[in-house]
Amino acid sequence: MTRDARITLTVNGEEISAVVAVRTNLVDFLRHDVGLTGSHVGCEHGVCGACTLELNGKAVRGCLTLAVQADGGTVTTVEGLADSGRSDALRAAFTRRNALQCGFCTPGMLASALSYIERGGSDDRQAIRDHISGNYCRCTGYQSVVDAISDVIREGDGA
Amino acid sequence: MKAPDFDYCRPGTLAEALSLLAGADGEAQPLAGGQSLMPMMNFRVAAPEILVDLAGIPELRGIARQGDMLRIGAMTTYRELQDDPALQAVPLIAMALPHIAHDAVRNRGTIGGSLALADAAAEMPALMMTLNAVIELAGPDGPREVPATEFFLGYYETACEPDELLVAVRVPVAQPGEVFGFHELVQRHGDYAMAGVAIRATGVAPIAGLAVGFFGVSDRALRVPAFEEALTGTDGSEAAIAAALPKLDAIEFEGDTKISAETRRHYAGVALKRALKEMLA
Numbered sequence A: 001m002t003r004d005a006r007i008t009l010t011v012n013g014e015e016i017s018a019v020v021a022v023r024t025n026l027v028d029f030l031r032h033d034v035g036l037t038g039s040h041v042g043c044e045h046g047v048c049g050a051c052t053l054e055l056n057g058k059a060v061r062g063c064l065t066l067a068v069q070a071d072g073g074t075v076t077t078v079e080g081l082a083d084s085g086r087s088d089a090l091r092a093a094f095t096r097r098n099a100l101q102c103g104f105c106t107p108g109m110l111a112s113a114l115s116y117i118e119r120g121g122s123d124d125r126q127a128i129r130d131h132i133s134g135n136y137c138r139c140t141g142y143q144s145v146v147d148a149i150s151d152v153i154r155e156g157d158g159a
Numbered sequence B: 001m002k003a004p005d006f007d008y009c010r011p012g013t014l015a016e017a018l019s020l021l022a023g024a025d026g027e028a029q030p031l032a033g034g035q036s037l038m039p040m041m042n043f044r045v046a047a048p049e050i051l052v053d054l055a056g057i058p059e060l061r062g063i064a065r066q067g068d069m070l071r072i073g074a075m076t077t078y079r080e081l082q083d084d085p086a087l088q089a090v091p092l093i094a095m096a097l098p099h100i101a102h103d104a105v106r107n108r109g110t111i112g113g114s115l116a117l118a119d120a121a122a123e124m125p126a127l128m129m130t131l132n133a134v135i136e137l138a139g140p141d142g143p144r145e146v147p148a149t150e151f152f153l154g155y156y157e158t159a160c161e162p163d164e165l166l167v168a169v170r171v172p173v174a175q176p177g178e179v180f181g182f183h184e185l186v187q188r189h190g191d192y193a194m195a196g197v198a199i200r201a202t203g204v205a206p207i208a209g210l211a212v213g214f215f216g217v218s219d220r221a222l223r224v225p226a227f228e229e230a231l232t233g234t235d236g237s238e239a240a241i242a243a244a245l246p247k248l249d250a251i252e253f254e255g256d257t258k259i260s261a262e263t264r265r266h267y268a269g270v271a272l273k274r275a276l277k278e279m280l281a
């Protein structure tokens, strides 16, 4: 039984080992301890999607995952998605389509959208909307976000 | 907000987890996917002293066909269910899964967590009742089984005692000729339902062997035997549904900050009509 734990995990390709308070959630650990501030924190109860990032190849809520639960795992944040080139087409489409204004939702939106695209999601607008229904955006009205995602699917170079 | 401080442990066997729970005198809580428990802790409506992480327990994992049953381990995530070809044998679950929360939540949320939590608006409890599934529990006195129809007792209240763990659920696979319906009314895709319904029937012309599970209507998922009887033997037409709907008087519909009890009752009827129509089409 423990209130602090040593965890070792791979973040954006780099192995990191640290002692964390077990109550620390994954997104706070990444932002405050690792210094990766790309993932954002909004609601802290799983609703807004701003903290969405990749754990062991799957999109998860960084605010609903404890850092200790990621021990031994592989994390990819929005920074890692950019560095590896995986999000290139999507980021270009977001820029072209004006799919961000303040950008607060964007890291989570990109992680969510990428998981949809990489799993072979269709370019049907309603299907895209249903998929990103767990990511709040207070600026764009979603129209341009859907445009960007469907662009990447149609171009076929995002997957 | 952030979760309050707590102790954390990650047992490697079911026996170890059960002894941790038994030794904690009600201060310990199991952690499955954390997709309900973490929000409750961050809101500080839950503040367990000890979290017993179930992620390392092999006995709680796996999906296996056992004759006419599909046995699903408690720690199976919605995503693992969605990806498993064995799920084709239980089409009702496959129909409902896309409506449960969002991709990132489904990647971690588990079937055992949903059943143990027993949110009144959650899909899984109603599905398990409709399918006559059997819930497997383990506790200090050994294993026991509870039919899903007797498992849900009220708001976040189930037959699972604090020193017990939900181990698995056994779900009957679909029989030839069996048909299924599902519909829920939500404000946004992936939200908890304002009212929803899951249907199973062994025949449709006329309707036979009917089971209808409601969720998001009252303090728990429920079935109404008098309502199922009233629709059985009919053709499921608008008139037959209208004649059966008064039997829903047996439900204590609940209102909340979003919708009133009357609106909920209306929505339950709408969800039912849509699910039946699609099922009979």
Ligand SMILES: Cc1cc2nc3c(=O)[nH]c(=O)nc-3n(C[C@H](O)[C@H](O)[C@H](O)COP(=O)(O)OP(=O)(O)OC[C@H]3O[C@@H](n4cnc5c(N)ncnc54)[C@H](O)[C@@H]3O)c2cc1C
Residues within 6 Å of the ligand: A045, A046, A047, B029, B030, B031, B032, B033, B034, B035, B036, B037, B038, B039, B054, B074, B075, B099, B100, B101, B102, B105, B108, B109, B110, B111, B112, B113, B114, B116, B117, B119, B121, B122, B123, B124, B160, B164, B165, B166, B167, B190, B191, B192, B193
């Ligand atoms: C934004 C959002 C939207 C959502 N929308 C929906 C929705 O539309 N429909 C829906 O049904 N759910 C929804 N959920 C909840 C989600 O489905 C949860 O995953 C689920 O309710 C709980 O599963 P979990 O594995 O995360 O359990 P946890 O949160 O880890 O645990 C839930 C409770 O069950 C107990 N528990 C867990 N496993 C066991 C076990 N094996 N034995 C005994 N007790 C156990 C825990 O102690 C806790 O009290 C949503 C969640 C979020 C964040």
Ligand code: FES
Residues within 6 Å of the ligand: A040, A041, A042, A043, A044, A045, A046, A047, A048, A049, A050, A051, A052, A061, A062, A063, A064
């Ligand atoms: S901060 Fe995690 S979903 Fe809002």
Ligand code: FES
Residues within 6 Å of the ligand: A099, A100, A101, A102, A103, A104, A105, A106, A136, A137, A138, A139, A140
């Ligand atoms: S761009 Fe501002 S919240 Fe989405």
